[in-house]
Amino acid sequence: MMVRPKWLKPSSMVDLCQVTLNVRPAFRTEVQGEVSDAEIGRWARLRGLYFCRDRDNFVVFSKRSVLVRRLLAIDQTAGEHTVLLGQWLGYPRCCARTARRIGEKHLDAWSIQISGRRHVGNFSLTSVSQYAAGRALISHIPCSAHCPASLRMATQVLARSHRFQQRTANVLSSRGFHEDGRRCSLPQ
Numbered sequence: 001m002m003v004r005p006k007w008l009k010p011s012s013m014v015d016l017c018q019v020t021l022n023v024r025p026a027f028r029t030e031v032q033g034e035v036s037d038a039e040i041g042r043w044a045r046l047r048g049l050y051f052c053r054d055r056d057n058f059v060v061f062s063k064r065s066v067l068v069r070r071l072l073a074i075d076q077t078a079g080e081h082t083v084l085l086g087q088w089l090g091y092p093r094c095c096a097r098t099a100r101r102i103g104e105k106h107l108d109a110w111s112i113q114i115s116g117r118r119h120v121g122n123f124s125l126t127s128v129s130q131y132a133a134g135r136a137l138i139s140h141i142p143c144s145a146h147c148p149a150s151l152r153m154a155t156q157v158l159a160r161s162h163r164f165q166q167r168t169a170n171v172l173s174s175r176g177f178h179e180d181g182r183r184c185s186l187p188q
């Protein structure tokens, strides 16, 4: 389980998980509280991530340094750039287009509205009602309660995190550790 540093919002753990599992190429978040660039840098390096922070305390993380710079540049250009930003952040095009149509000011209300709709069957995987608390599989507002692109993304997160945990468990046991870090007892 990944431990959250106090300067990272709980919701960012959903984004971090997606980027770690290569479901999305990058994520952007607002840093909370005081933290130095050196501290963010150390944390990012340990996870194989590059980062860039702007004057408004927004930080972009990615495994690709060029993407980090490009995303901050897009964000700092004047005018409407929801769809372009969404595309580089790896959000489904249908959802990014809907976000542009709704408008940034109304996104919170839109998120509540979508979360209140019935997510039938597997589409419950795309619910973002608990995203702020860091409990969700996707980190964007789906364009509807039955968005196929969002479902694909949520399913990918589940499948890859299962494989990731399996691999970690295999590596640990091959080195003589239990998954929780305890040493296996040596054979008699």
Ligand SMILES: [Zn+2]
Residues within 6 Å of the ligand: 092, 093, 094, 095, 142, 143, 144, 147, 148, 149, 150
């Ligand atoms: Zn969509």
